[in-house]
Amino acid sequence: LRKAAIIAVGSEMLGPLRQDSNSLWIGVRLEEIGTVVVRKAVIGDDIEAIAAELAVASAAADIVITTGGLGPTADDVTVAAAAKWTGLPLERSAAFVEEMRRRFELHGMRMPAVNEKQADFIVGARVLSNPRGTAPGFWMERGGKDTVILPGVPSEMKEIMTSSVLPELARKGGGVVSRRRVLRISGMGESAVEEIVAPVYTKWKDDPVTILAAPGEVQLHLCATGAPEAAQERLAAMEADFRAVLGARIYGTDEEDLPAVVGRLLREKGETLALAESCTGGMVASLLTDAPGSSNYFLGGIVSYADSAKKDWLGVSEETLSQRGAVSEEAAREMARGARSRFGAGMAAAVTGIAGPDGGTPDKPVGTVCFAVAGPGGRETVKRRRVPGDRAQVRRWASLFCLHLVRRQLLEEGSVD
Amino acid sequence: LRKAAIIAVGSEMLGPLRQDSNSLWIGVRLEEIGTVVVRKAVIGDDIEAIAAELAVASAAADIVITTGGLGPTADDVTVAAAAKWTGLPLERSAAFVEEMRRRFELHGMRMPAVNEKQADFIVGARVLSNPRGTAPGFWMERGGKDTVILPGVPSEMKEIMTSSVLPELARKGGGVVSRRRVLRISGMGESAVEEIVAPVYTKWKDDPVTILAAPGEVQLHLCATGAPEAAQERLAAMEADFRAVLGARIYGTDEEDLPAVVGRLLREKGETLALAESCTGGMVASLLTDAPGSSNYFLGGIVSYADSAKKDWLGVSEETLSQRGAVSEEAAREMARGARSRFGAGMAAAVTGIAGPDGGTPDKPVGTVCFAVAGPGGRETVKRRRVPGDRAQVRRWASLFCLHLVRRQLLEEGSVD
Numbered sequence: 001l002r003k004a005a006i007i008a009v010g011s012e013m014l015g016p017l018r019q020d021s022n023s024l025w026i027g028v029r030l031e032e033i034g035t036v037v038v039r040k041a042v043i044g045d046d047i048e049a050i051a052a053e054l055a056v057a058s059a060a061a062d063i064v065i066t067t068g069g070l071g072p073t074a075d076d077v078t079v080a081a082a083a084k085w086t087g088l089p090l091e092r093s094a095a096f097v098e099e100m101r102r103r104f105e106l107h108g109m110r111m112p113a114v115n116e117k118q119a120d121f122i123v124g125a126r127v128l129s130n131p132r133g134t135a136p137g138f139w140m141e142r143g144g145k146d147t148v149i150l151p152g153v154p155s156e157m158k159e160i161m162t163s164s165v166l167p168e169l170a171r172k173g174g175g176v177v178s179r180r181r182v183l184r185i186s187g188m189g190e191s192a193v194e195e196i197v198a199p200v201y202t203k204w205k206d207d208p209v210t211i212l213a214a215p216g217e218v219q220l221h222l223c224a225t226g227a228p229e230a231a232q233e234r235l236a237a238m239e240a241d242f243r244a245v246l247g248a249r250i251y252g253t254d255e256e257d258l259p260a261v262v263g264r265l266l267r268e269k270g271e272t273l274a275l276a277e278s279c280t281g282g283m284v285a286s287l288l289t290d291a292p293g294s295s296n297y298f299l300g301g302i303v304s305y306a307d308s309a310k311k312d313w314l315g316v317s318e319e320t321l322s323q324r325g326a327v328s329e330e331a332a333r334e335m336a337r338g339a340r341s342r343f344g345a346g347m348a349a350a351v352t353g354i355a356g357p358d359g360g361t362p363d364k365p366v367g368t369v370c371f372a373v374a375g376p377g378g379r380e381t382v383k384r385r386r387v388p389g390d391r392a393q394v395r396r397w398a399s400l401f402c403l404h405l406v407r408r409q410l411l412e413e414g415s416v417d
Numbered sequence: 418l419r420k421a422a423i424i425a426v427g428s429e430m431l432g433p434l435r436q437d438s439n440s441l442w443i444g445v446r447l448e449e450i451g452t453v454v455v456r457k458a459v460i461g462d463d464i465e466a467i468a469a470e471l472a473v474a475s476a477a478a479d480i481v482i483t484t485g486g487l488g489p490t491a492d493d494v495t496v497a498a499a500a501k502w503t504g505l506p507l508e509r510s511a512a513f514v515e516e517m518r519r520r521f522e523l524h525g526m527r528m529p530a531v532n533e534k535q536a537d538f539i540v541g542a543r544v545l546s547n548p549r550g551t552a553p554g555f556w557m558e559r560g561g562k563d564t565v566i567l568p569g570v571p572s573e574m575k576e577i578m579t580s581s582v583l584p585e586l587a588r589k590g591g592g593v594v595s596r597r598r599v600l601r602i603s604g605m606g607e608s609a610v611e612e613i614v615a616p617v618y619t620k621w622k623d624d625p626v627t628i629l630a631a632p633g634e635v636q637l638h639l640c641a642t643g644a645p646e647a648a649q650e651r652l653a654a655m656e657a658d659f660r661a662v663l664g665a666r667i668y669g670t671d672e673e674d675l676p677a678v679v680g681r682l683l684r685e686k687g688e689t690l691a692l693a694e695s696c697t698g699g700m701v702a703s704l705l706t707d708a709p710g711s712s713n714y715f716l717g718g719i720v721s722y723a724d725s726a727k728k729d730w731l732g733v734s735e736e737t738l739s740q741r742g743a744v745s746e747e748a749a750r751e752m753a754r755g756a757r758s759r760f761g762a763g764m765a766a767a768v769t770g771i772a773g774p775d776g777g778t779p780d781k782p783v784g785t786v787c788f789a790v791a792g793p794g795g796r797e798t799v800k801r802r803r804v805p806g807d808r809a810q811v812r813r814w815a816s817l818f819c820l821h822l823v824r825r826q827l828l829e830e831g832s833v834d
Contacts, residue, residue, distance in 0.1 A: 014444065014453075014454045014455065014456070014457060015444070015448070015454070016441065016444060016445045016448065017627055017629060017638055019441065024433065024436065027431065027432070027433060028433045031432070031433065036431075037431045037432070038431065038461055038463075038466065039431070039458060039459065039460050039461065039466060039470070040431060040458065040459040041456060041457065041458040041459075042456065042457040042458075043456050044455055044456065046455075049455065049456060049477055052473055052476070052477070053456070053473070056469055056470070056473050059469070060466055060469070210434055212434060221434055275699075275720070277699075279706075280703075280706075281699075281702050281703050281705070281706025281707075281711070281715075282694075282698075282699030282700065282701070282702030282703040282706065282718060282720065283699065283703040283706075284699070285698050285699030285702075285703075285720045285722075286697075286698050286699040286700040286702075286703045288698070289696075289697075289698025289699065289700075289720075289722065289812075290698075290808075290809065290812070292773070292774050292775065292808055293775070294698070294722070295722055295723070298698075298722050299722060299723045299725075299726060300719065300720045300721050300722040300723055300726040300730070301699060301719075301720040301722075302717065302718075302719060302720075302730075303692070303699065303702045303706075303717045303718040303719075303720070304717050305702075305706065305711070305712055305715050305716060305717040305718075306712070306716045306717055306760075308716075308761070309716060309717040309760060312759075313717070313719075313730075313759075342729075342730075343723075343726060344725070356709070357709050358709065358710070391707075391709055392707065395706075395707070
């Protein structure tokens with residue numbers, strides 16, 4: 001596999017206020033064409049520092065990509081640094097100055113004199129045209145290695161990468177690609193997933209499989225590298241093996257998150273949903289309505305934060321509140337039933353719990369959360385869980401577990417342990 | 418100011434799945450003691466690559482801090498790389514092997530043989546004890562420059578930085594510090610804020626003032642560097658100047674966000690709040706209930722996604738819905754009034770709009786959002802805005818603008834333009 005190094009140029013990214021995000025995007029794209037990133041750096045707007053990093057990066061990698069420092073102002077010095085490092089001279093392109101001037105005039109503006117600097121081309125480098133901005137990129141080939149100089153504005157960088165850089169690097173890489181698949185599992189912890197997949201893990205030990213714990217879910221990241229068809233086949237075989245042991249515990253793949261999956265299932269089944277939330281305080285509703293078109297299946301919800309709201313709006317009984325408490329399986333069940341009947345929904349889900357940091361008791365410590373789903377035909381799921389973590393983690397986990405229970409009931413697969 | 422370079426070691430941080438977050442934290446802490454970060458790098462678990470980066474970093478900076486690669490496994494090679502770069506030998510500390518063994522036994526475990534490697538100390542380097550883990554850090558002084566080797570586990574790295582590294586670096590820096598203040602402004606765009614602060618900006622042009630646009634707010638980051646008292650005084654003077662022109666447009670400082678400020682005001686005034694949300698789908702409620710203790714002032718909310726919910730739950734009139742539409746100032750006003758009376762709250766706020774991507778009309782394009790706040794004594798605020806951006810941006814902005822209107826009404830400063 002060819003090795004790549006990424007250099008993000010800009011003093012502002014060395015302070016606490018702005019982070020480099022370009023190199024993550026570039027890294028993902030390079031990986032897709034079977035390239036492995038061996039170093040990343042953020043360097044200030046300083047000719048010596050950029051030239052030094054170009055030298056180190058070029059010694060370590062076959063491909064060096066820089067992003068940033070191509071602007072018109074005095075502190076934009078990446079081109080000067082590249083010229084210094086290579087020993088190649090700069091030459092101002094009169095044709096390009098004219099082209100920039102025309103572009104400004106097209107927008108009814110006069111080109112500032114400083115912009116002329118962006119026409120200083122590295123002699124011997126290929127110019128990469130920038131359809132979205134004035135600063136062009138450059139491509140230099142030396143000793144079998146490629147150095148690509150790109151602007152820092154994300155939209156400009158991505159456009160040049162996609163249209164000019166990646167196709168050519170892919171050709172040079174001999175058509176090797178990497179294919180990724182993320183399998184997403186809800187309602188289980190990382191170790192429970194690991195136990196189930198252990199034999200499959202062993203079978204595919206030569207391929208990178210990564211297990212990641214995210215809030216409320218576990219992700220398996222599968223990756224296969226090779227010729228496009230072979231990589232695709234290998235990835236499909238890996239996925240099939242993991243699916244064989246995990247089954248419906250996998251709720252979705254790649255970018256599809258749990259709220260989107262629940263929305264898709266509700267739409268497919270022509271079902272409608274209402275919510276009654278206490279400790280999650282509207283987060284479940286907010287997650288569901290993130291998805292466009294959610295008004296097709298989501299009728300609405302009650303954030304019944306005060307006990308009086310649980311009684312008045314949802315019909316939770318005085319007896320349940322006084323004898324079992326607002327955080328109880330019974331209260332959750334009555335909240336779900338109340339929301340279902342009052343919204344006239346096919347299904348309703350309820351969450352009530354103690355998110356903390358205060359409000360815990362020996363009986364119901366912070367993190368105690370009760371869930372209920374009420375569906376058609378009197379079908380109901382009721383769960384109680386002790387969720388670890390701080391307030392934000394409890395709320396997030398509880399919101400996703402609520403959606404997990406809705407999904408499981410929609411799949412009519414029996415209740416979840 | 419002394420210059421620093423940060424090196425994050427670990428091949429996993431070069432892939433798309435795990436990001437280096439340590440160097441951001443380290444950078445902020447270094448800045449506070451008047452140090453400026455001049456380069457950051459992420460390097461894989463490779464002796465040559467780490468040694469090469471140590472050389473480059475040390476040439477560029479007075480202080481080099483590495484984090485990661487101190488674990489017990491074969492791919493943890495930062496110590497070996499530091500030894501290689503300096504030419505200093507490694508020597509296994511029998512005493513430290515014993516200490517590790519005792520620590521494992523305290524937790525009822527046997528120390529794995531691989532862990533002995535963590536007792537390989539760099540001869541001539543100072544050992545930095547790690548109260549939270551087995552891997553110690555190292556401090557090397559050579560030619561007036563400091564190289565600090567730290568573990569990658571964030572809690573361990575932060576502990577050693579805070580207890581051992583930062584105090585000593587601060588002493589070496591001659592007591593120069595940087596002090597920061599963030600002024601947060603809601604309900605205005607970046608250019609409107611810039612126009613107001615332009616004269617103050619000019620006055621403090623020698624000090625770094627950064628204006629940042631965040632979703633739903635604009636932030637002014639002020640920074641002053643010098644001896645502690647002088648820096649503090651200078652920062653206070655800067656803040657006073659900006660406050661003089663911005664006044665109550667500044668809703669909070671530093672970490673205090675808008676939901677927290679609204680919560681504090683509600684508590685201070687003994688007021689209660691209820692919500693009626695349509696396009697924001699529970700996001701306003703979710704933001705408010707992120708704050709611990711929000712049950713003291715937040716009674717609850719209705720996510721009235723379907724029109725029937727707006728009628729049944731909030732009493733929005735048939736006439737308003739059919740003649741003005743669910744997205745109208747009138748509907749927002751009726752939603753707020755309905756939520757206020759039905760929750761028995763002192764104040765209620767309502768949001769109704771078209772978050773997109775579908776549902777727009779020539780009259781009410783995507784991004785049209787109406788807001789209302791109903792308060793004691795019949796006091797009401799009603800607003801209509803056209804919000805730019807995609808669905809997520811419209812929802813986020815509208816949620817924060819709703820809280821902005823609640824704050825303005827709580828301050829009794831008249832309605833906002």
